[in-house]
Structure formats: structure tokens, C-alpha cells
Amino acid sequence: MKAVIFDIGNVLIQWDPHLAWLDEMGSREAVAEFLTRIDFPKRNLRADGGEDFADLAAELEDADDQRRLSSYVERYAMTVPHKIEGTWRLLHRLKEQGTPVHAITNWSAETWPVGVGVHPELGEVFGVTVVSGQEKLLKPQPEIFRRLCDRADLSPQNCIFVDDSPRNVDGARAVGMDAIHFTSPQAFEVALTARGLL
Structure with a gap:
């Protein structure tokens, strides 16, 4: 069989990762710029491969970018409604x-x-x-x-x-x-x- x-x-x-930060950033365009800036697809794939989002966020230079990415797990439910x-x-x-x-x-x-x-x-x-x-x-x-x-x-x-x-x-x-x-x-x-x- x-x-x-x-x-x-x-x-x-x-699944729409924009939804994790839409309430904070106010528009899909603003979120898209953030996702592009941090190369979210590549970092997310690394997480899919077993890495932790906190470690991925720590690699970023900008403090706001670090904070946003490190909050992804707690905001994740919003991305899969x-x-x-x-x-x-x-x-x-x-x-x-x-x-x-x-x-x-x-x-x-x-x-x-x-x-x-x-x-x-x-x-x-x-x-x-x-x-x-x-x-x-x-x-x-x-x-x-x-x-x-x-x-x-x-x-x-x-x-x-x-x-x-x-x-x-x-x-x-x-x-x-x-x-x-x-x-x-x-x-x-x-x-x-x-x-x-x-």
C-alpha cells in the first residue's frame, strides 16, 4: 500500500512570518524591510536545521533587530493562524x-x-x-x-x-x-x- x-x-x-511583527511595526512593508535586512529566510532555515533563534539574533549588530528576532518564538503563534x-x-x-x-x-x-x-x-x-x-x-x-x-x-x-x-x-x-x-x-x-x- x-x-x-x-x-x-x-x-x-x-505560514506568514510578517505577522510576527506586524502589530509592532505597523505595515507589511516595514516588516518586509526588516526581514530582508536580517536575511530572515537564511536564518530561519538555520533554525529549521536545529539552531536557536536567540543565538541567531545575537549575531545581529542592531539592538532593535536583535530584540525582534529573539522575540520570534514567543510571537510565533501569530504566524500560523x-x-x-x-x-x-x-x-x-x-x-x-x-x-x-x-x-x-x-x-x-x-x-x-x-x-x-x-x-x-x-x-x-x-x-x-x-x-x-x-x-x-x-x-x-x-x-x-x-x-x-x-x-x-x-x-x-x-x-x-x-x-x-x-x-x-x-x-x-x-x-x-x-x-x-x-x-x-x-x-x-x-x-x-x-x-x-x-
Whole structure:
């Protein structure tokens, strides 16, 4: 039986880091300038790989930038307010018909518990969940896909992986998984149906 392996951020849960500081800074433009100035995507990826936000903030020269980034974990709940309901409906259809569902997510070990606090179902719905920050591995590294397979007792050939990042989709394919680039719940449903899973 095929198993479906889900990415979470922007597949099941909307994530918008601007929302962490929007109340303080007053506009998305101001937050965007801050995120660009501190190279937030690169620092956030390092956190996803296991580093702490306090250490990442300490590298910054500007005191206000340090303070803002060091407050990210306590503000994190604001960045993940909404589920992507269409994807959740598909996930539950898969589960109801007996398809195993698991997850591999690039997510900080510090912010993952906050995300589960906002969306408790994340901690309940999957058979196996591999969180990059806890493993100190990142998609698309081959080992993170192999770790999921080991823990779920699956071969890569029996996995269908879905992610909104083309790089991660390519990484899954490189270890032998089928993979779907997520663009919308509707397109995902078409892809699952074409594979005979729905």
C-alpha cells in the first residue's frame, strides 16, 4: 500500500512570518524591510536545521533587530493562524480509506511545539512526523527522507511525498519516492486521483 507523506507549512498550515511583527511595526512593508535586512529566510532555515533563534539574533549588530528576532518564538503563534482546509479534507479522506499518512517538515524545534499548540491536530493525525529542527537535518537532504522511511517501516518506492518547494520534491524523487509539487488543494486532489489514491 502506498503512503502519503505531507509537508506541513503552506501545504496544511498557512505560514506568514510578517505577522510576527506586524502589530509592532505597523505595515507589511516595514516588516518586509526588516526581514530582508536580517536575511530572515537564511536564518530561519538555520533554525529549521536545529539552531536557536536567540543565538541567531545575537549575531545581529542592531539592538532593535536583535530584540525582534529573539522575540520570534514567543510571537510565533501569530504566524500560523489558519489551516489550508482543502488539503485537510484530502488528508482525512486518505485516512478514512486506510491510506497511511506521515509528515516531514522543515520546522524549528523551538517553534514546532507552538505550532502544535495552535493546531493540536498536527500532533495527532500522522503516523510518523519528522521535524527537521529536532533531527538537525533539512529537506532536501536524502537522510531526512530515509529517516521517515525507517521510522514508518516504508520503502521509498511506497511513498508519495507532497511539498510546496520544488527543491524538496526533487529531493524526495532522488531517494526513490514519487512526489507531487503542491500548488493548490484542487491540483493535489487531481494528482492523487491520477495515482489511484482517491
